[in-house]
Amino acid sequence: xxxxxxxxxxxxxxxxxxxxxxxxxxxxxxxxxxxxxxxxxxxxxxxxxxxxxx
Numbered sequence: 001x002x003x004x005x006x007x008x009x010x011x012x013x014x015x016x017x018x019x020x021x022x023x024x025x026x027x028x029x030x031x032x033x034x035x036x037x038x039x040x041x042x043x044x045x046x047x048x049x050x051x052x053x054x
Contacts, residue, residue: 005054006047014048 005022007015011028017035021028035044 004047004051007053007054015031015053016044016047016051019051020047021052 002023006019007022009015011018012032017031018028020026022033030032034040
């Protein structure tokens with residue numbers, strides 16, 4: 001499995017959902033919906049801070 005990166009140039013806010021999509025081969029839109037409606041905003045912020053840029 002490849003390493004998780006965030007893509008600030010390809011994402012809307014911090015590129016975390018895009019990075020999750022690349023890492024899991026799931027469309028980033030799905031990750032965005034899960035983040036917004038699933039209450040994962042805090043987890044998103046933590047990943048934004050700690051996940052390395054690519």
